[in-house]
Amino acid sequence: MSTRPTDxxxxxxxxxxxxxxxxxxxxxxxxxxxxxxxxxxxxxxTIDPVIAVGAAGLVLVGLxxxxxxxxxxxxxxxxxxxxxVSVFGTMAxxxxxxxxxxxxxVSTAAFAVTxxxxxxxxxxxxxxxxxxxxxxxxxxxxYWATVLVTFALGTAAGDMTATxxxxxxxxxxxxxxxxxxxxxxxxxxxxxxxxxxxxxAYVLTRPLGASFADWIAVPPARGGxxxxxxxxxxxxxxxxxxxxxxxxxxxxxxxxx
Numbered sequence: 001m002s003t004r005p006t007d008x009x010x011x012x013x014x015x016x017x018x019x020x021x022x023x024x025x026x027x028x029x030x031x032x033x034x035x036x037x038x039x040x041x042x043x044x045x046t047i048d049p050v051i052a053v054g055a056a057g058l059v060l061v062g063l064x065x066x067x068x069x070x071x072x073x074x075x076x077x078x079x080x081x082x083x084x085v086s087v088f089g090t091m092a093x094x095x096x097x098x099x100x101x102x103x104x105x106v107s108t109a110a111f112a113v114t115x116x117x118x119x120x121x122x123x124x125x126x127x128x129x130x131x132x133x134x135x136x137x138x139x140x141x142x143y144w145a146t147v148l149v150t151f152a153l154g155t156a157a158g159d160m161t162a163t164x165x166x167x168x169x170x171x172x173x174x175x176x177x178x179x180x181x182x183x184x185x186x187x188x189x190x191x192x193x194x195x196x197x198x199x200x201a202y203v204l205t206r207p208l209g210a211s212f213a214d215w216i217a218v219p220p221a222r223g224g225x226x227x228x229x230x231x232x233x234x235x236x237x238x239x240x241x242x243x244x245x246x247x248x249x250x251x252x253x254x255x256x257x
Contacts, residue, residue, distance in 0.1 A: 037209070045229070088148070090155045125142070153206070180201055213232060
C-alpha cells in the first residue's frame with residue numbers, strides 16, 4: 001500500500017516529541033527560566049534545601065517518565081517537564097556554588113564543557129541535533145540531557161555576570177537580551193545554520209529570564225525591586241499556564257495525534 005503525502009506528514013507529527021519552534025515557544029521558554037530561578041530561591045528559603053532538591057528531583061523524574069512514555073508531543077506534559085528542569089537545574093547550579101563553594105566562573109566553564117560534550121556525543125551517535133528529529137527514545141534522552149545541562153549552564157552564567165562581574169541583575173538581563181539577538185541575526189544574514197542558532201539561543205534564554213526575574217524579586221540590597229520570590233513565582237506560573245493553554249489549543253486544532 002502506498003503512503004500518501006498527507007499520511008507522511010500526519011505520521012511525522014505524531015512521532016515528534018517536541019513542539020514546533022514558534023514565537024510562543026520562546027515566550028514560554030523564557031517564562032519557565034524566570035520561574036525556575038525564583039521558585040528555586042523561594043523553596044530553598046522556605047524548606048530545608050536538601051529536602052527541596054530531593055523533592056524537585058523526584059517530581060522531575062516523574063514528569064520526564066511521563067514525557068518519555070507519551071506516544072507524541074503533549075503540551076502540558078512537555079512544558080511541565082521543562083518547568084521542573086528549570087527548577088532543578090537552578091538548584092544544581094546553586095548547590096555547586098553555595099554548598100560546594102565552586103566559583104561561578106568555574107561552574108560556568110564546567111557546565112559549558114558538559115553541554116559541548118553532550119551535544120558532541122548526541123551528534124556522533126545520531127548524526128543530527130535537529131529538535132524536529134526527536135522521534136526515538138534515544139534521541140529524546142539526548143534532548144532532555146541537553147536541556148538539563150543548558151539550564152544549569154545558563155543559571156551559572158547569569159549569576160556570574162550579576163555577582164562575580166558585578167553587573168547586577170538588570171544589566172545582566174539587558175546583556176543577555178542583546179546576546180540572544182545575535183544567533184537570530186547570524187542565522188538570517190550571516191549563514192549560521194538553524195540548529196546551532198537554536199541551541200545558542202536556547203542556552204541564552206536561561207540567564208535572560210532568570211536575570212530579569214531576580215531583578216524584580218530580590219531586595220534592593222541585591223539590586224532588585226523586592227517584589228518577592230514567592231509572589232513572582234506565582235505570577236510566572238500563571239503566565240506559563242496561559243501560554244501553554246494557548247499552545248495546547250493550537251495543537252488540538254491541528255488535528256488528532
